[in-house]
Amino acid sequence: MGERNWAGNFEYGAPIAHPSTLSELRDAVVAAPSVRALGSRHTFNDLADDDGLLVSTAGLPSTVRIDEEARTVTVGGGARYGDLAQTLQQSGWALHNLASLPHISVAGAIATATHGSGDRNGNLASAVAGMRILRADGETVDLARGDARFAGAVVHLGALGVVTEVTLDIRPTFDVRQRLFERLPWDAVLGEFDRVTSAAYSVSLFTTWNEDAVSLAWLKERDGDPTDSVDEFFGATALTAPRHMIPTMDVRNTTEQLGVYGPWSERLAHFRFEFTPSNGEEIQSEYLVPRANAVEAIRAVRELAPLIAPLLQVSEIRTVAADDLWLSSAYDTDAVGLHFTWLRDQAGVEAVLPAIEDALLPLGARPHWGKVYVDRENRVPGLYPKLDDFAALAADFDPAGKFRNGFLRRLLG
Ligand SMILES: Cc1cc2nc3c(=O)[nH]c(=O)nc-3n(C[C@H](O)[C@H](O)[C@H](O)COP(=O)(O)OP(=O)(O)OC[C@H]3O[C@@H](n4cnc5c(N)ncnc54)[C@H](O)[C@@H]3O)c2cc1C
Structure with missing residues (x-):
């Protein structure tokens, strides 16, 4: 039997690689004909699965770099919110919000627009100020807020590549x-x-x-x-x-x-x-x-x-x-x-x-992208006015469709 997600309701079809360095990750991505990143496995559907290979981000480096002047923190994509939150708190800083569970990976949560609550609180992806993405060809691309492709790339469903670093807005700690x-x-x-x-x-x-x-x-x-x-x-x-x-x-x-x-x-x-x-x-x-x-x-x-x-x-x-x-x-x-x-x-x-x-x-x-839905009449694409633009962005990042899985084929055609 294959490996399962956290809830146990979904069995991954692809084998899972566990790189511990960025160069091992790059080698695995470049060599695989088809590949997807896997975070902390808290998604309930086949969004995280792949036809070829899954690369776990859990063992990748996740050092935390706080830029007090810019009021941002940069962390490895596989880091869990709970670890990041502890480090920030010890340094006198805070994120604007958390999801219900702090065990979720930062890049995995952002990929699906994971959110907490609060009328004035955007979802966790809204705190992203920058991302480093490892593309299918092994090149890395840095995107920052203000770049033309940024708003399209932040909530990306894993379609653009592997997010190796995320930069998030921070604020002084609060009780x-x-x-x-x-x-x-x-x-x-x-x-x-x-x-x-x-x-x-x-x-x-x-x-x-x-x-x-x-x-x-x-x-x-x-x-x-x-x-x-x-x-x-x-x-x-x-x-x-x-x-x-x-x-x-x-x-x-x-x-x-x-x-x-x-x-x-x-x-x-x-x-x-x-x-x-x-x-x-x-x-x-x-x-x-x-x-x-x-x-x-x-x-x-x-x-x-x-x-x-x-x-x-x-x-x-x-x-x-x-x-x-x-x-x-x-x-x-x-x-x-x-x-x-x-x-x-x-x-x-x-x-x-x-x-x-x-x-x-x-x-x-x-x-929610990461939870179970059925959409029998294929109405979901019509709910996203920028979906075609996203499909073009994904094709630009990943022309051969190495990061495209069954979920994305259903969504993007
Ligand atoms: C108990 C529980 C509580 C939850 N609470 C909330 C909640 O409060 N609010 C909410 O909105 N959601 C919640 N969720 C849903 C969860 O936040 C999302 O499914 C989230 O995407 C899971 O992140 P993950 O790291 O486990 O991602 P995974 O399931 O491992 O992957 C999800 C997607 O992200 C992609 N991905 C992961 N890491 C990377 C990376 N480094 N680079 C590129 N793509 C990547 C994967 O390819 C996949 O497409 C909860 C889920 C559980 C099980």
């Missing part, structure tokens, strides 16, 4: 506290969506859709931002004991709650870096809806609750600020992510997704 509230009335979510999601630096709402109230509102508040400490949030009640978003899971895996301020690096992700989940018993899907359609989209998914509930562990609603990155799910629009953590039942999930997609894709929802 964050997490407060959780239970039983947020649907009327508040649907009637006052903007006030609810703008109430903190990052707001996540957790639901199983079939409840009479949203089970958890999870607020991450920056020290110094105007806030109040009342025990009530739009009718929801403050928790007095820590809680996992999935009631059956161990709460010790979650970052510290109950309003205790601590460094951003230990609060912005939902899960602690020191607990290393080696594999998962779940599948994830997510659809990022233009913010203007978010309430309609939430109503539509609630209608589907009886279909969804038997397969669902939990859903999370998050917000993402607009950016100008061509393949970003927040390209040209503030977006709201409707996320589903499913039981690991691939066939069951794929049977339910068409109904969700029929409800959400007409509202402009873009599926």
